[in-house]
Amino acid sequence: MTSRDLILGRIRAALGDTGTVAEQPLPRRYLSAHAPADDPAALLDLLHRNLTDYRALVHRCTEAELPSRIAELLAARGSRTVAVPAGLPDGWLTAAVGVEPLPDDGSLTAARLDAVDSVVTGCALAVAETGTIVLDGGPGQGRRLLSLVPDHHLCVVRAPEQVVASVPLALPRLDPARPQTWISGPSATSDIELDRVVGVHGPRTLEVLLVTV
Amino acid sequence: MSDTFLGMPAFPQAAARAVRDRQLRANLRHATHTIRDKRARAVAELPDWAELRSAGKAIKDHTLRHLDRYLVQLEEAVTAAGGTVHWAADAEEANRIVAGLVHATGTTEVVKVKSMATQEIGLNEALAAEGVTAYETDLAELIVQLGEDRPSHILVPAIHRNRAEIREIFADRMASWGRPAPEGLTDSPAELAEAARLHLREKFLRAEVAVSGANFMVAETGTLVVVESEGNGRMCLTLPRTLISVVGIEKVVPTWRDLEVFLQLLPRSSTAERMNPYTSLWAGTTRGDGPSEFHLVLLDNGRTAALADQVGRQALRCIRCSACLNVCPVYERAGGHAYGSVYPGPIGAVLTPQLRGTASPVDASLPYASSLCGACYEVCPVAIDIPEVLVHLRERVAEQGGHPVERAAVAAAGYVLDHPAALAAAERLAGRTRALHPRRLPGPGRAWTDSRDLPEVPAEPFRDWWRRNRT
């Protein structure tokens, strides 16, 4: 007998008593959101607050200002090199003069990225209630290691279309076939005396640019 | 479970030693109280917490009830997504599978994401015996590994260490495992975290194989979910060519949608955050992104035995948030090591005896390692009635024939309590002889009178007062 058959057999034997008991429907009486899902301005404020609360650096700008804001933020950190995921909108880095873009064609290694100053990405969506941005490898988001190895991650969120209120509203908009990374603030640990310290292995600085029209 | 824990003393002796350790008690008190209050605030933010909790409980119960079906569905989905599924009936088989997979890659090193399941099966020791070094990459696990220590908490395995002790371990031990700790390292948590970052980075960059667990597996989509804070999980799940995840069979949930419940319950209950910094979700392999080979090892190792117990099976709902540890007054004073298992605290006291049985002294003592105060049940995000399971397991221990004196006492009391006249006579006798009662008792009663006086026995029991005054 294979272990597969053994385990499945043990499970069926263990559940022998449950067959006769009628099953109740799953209670899903929880809320689909805790914030008003139909007030984009309030949602954006909430996202901003929650991101800040977990020590992401949050900025706002308009679509037109985006290239210059990205350039400013990279310059403020003194970033010389920036990883560029495939599909990042062309205009985003045009104003960043003096910064060397490293477009990812699938060949950037972790070792190379370890020496890169920053990475600029978009996102799949952001969750206001939890202060979370979700990357799913779509255009402008890149392979997972891109937003992981460099120490500075600058992420652009477009409001209102990419902002959802809650986790229950986020999941149906995401494709389970894609690998996802949900990011809520910079890397952190509570391992020393259960106190939160920011900055371990992931990017120690997470900057989020909230872009409105 | 791991051999490390065999031959442990029973809980009361180990706990008594821990209680006398002032430093340990101070460390635990500080840490558990910090997180306890934060959890309460994080939970209070959600007005529908009770509804989320009952949904979490119901989803898990439903899954367990159809566990065979969901595991088969999961296997199909993972396979379709490019992964390979293995089934391990016990620890030995799981270790053998993992060692074989590592050998096949030709490497002798693996990086590990913190995982309870791999600790439970003693994977690191098993790999070491096969010439493979496993590097723990979670900060607390690193502290434990470098300190040649044992984990004492589900979420924060080094909770028994304070920052000064951690600094010492890093300064003394990092060099023999790889990059040494920076000169002049202080005990500031930020500096300690930085030391870990530097020490582990070289290991991440060269690792070819990673081993992880998972918090959830989705049958419908073949998705695995790892919830973490530091980014070591992302490193392990993303950089190596081969990823091996060892996951208990009870971690499956039916649908993608079900994650909406657990991704709300878990972070608030465990680290007391609205959301933990990083959550990774993946199904099988993805071309050009992350590992090109993915293996899922589904682990039984006693879980089906727990599933067979009508009262005990609710422990399989556990999502390992550790909230029950953080509120437990016994855990707070006894520490995690006294539980003699990788699963300490209230959940350990109900899970370990079900996974390992109740034959050894420590396992037979675990169901009694609780005052039944109910704080664990109150905070448990999947509403495991831990006191109910504890009492149920006590029955199992009592029935296996331990505690002969106690058994005789219960039998004698049973007679008296079913005969009110005999009870009244016994009460009166106690009242008449009360001047003779000693302050300290011999034998088993000493455990009471070591720290407490006996109550003064009243001159007459209530029964007699009633008869004199009201009849």
Added chain:
Amino acid sequence: MRVALFATCVNDALFPATAVATVRLLERLGVTVDFPAGQTCCGQPQYNTGYRRACEPLVRRTARAFAGYDHVVTPSGSCVAMVRDNYPRIGARAATEGRGGELTDAATALAPRVIELTEFLVDVLGVEDVGAHFPYTVTYHPSCHGLRMLGLGERPLRLLRAVKGLELVELPGAEECCGFGGTFAVKNAAVSAAMAEDKLANALGTGAQVLCGADNSCLLHLGGTLRRRGDALRPLHLAEILASTEEHPWRPS
């Protein structure tokens, strides 16, 4: 109104003053109290130590003893919790073990009628000011069973706040277990004693003269520790405070 008093074995044998106080308090509020002599023990100690089957005769006995009373009032939260939560479980287990529904019937007949003293006062009689007088500083320890299993909530505190002359001071860490836990106190004596120590440090820190509780088993443990240490803080059951009046003040025994 006529009620049955479920004194409980611990109060009967070791704390008769609490049972007497409960009788006097209820009578003062116009309630007629019976003490059915067939009652003994609810079986909690045996049940919680793993001797479920030994409780079955006590389930039958207790249900029989209190048959016919709408309210079975007891000054012990943990015994109420035993009847409410565990009697039905004992019945259900007996049924799955093929021993019929008789214990379930006994449990379901009794459980909804058993009521803890403060529940009875606040919910059934609808009183908070019971006309008591107790000129001492008091801090209140809400025992785990009352707090978490019965959900007594603010009831005991509301009753205490209405007592004339009484100054109520908040107990830090009130919701933490005192470490009694029945046989836990003996089986894990070291941890139990450490829990009592911390609880008492909090209680002594309030400067109160009296440590009030609504479950004498916890007070047995805390009181025993206090006496061993020679501390002046006096453990006292809530019923005795509520029974105390200007005409018949509580006196230390």
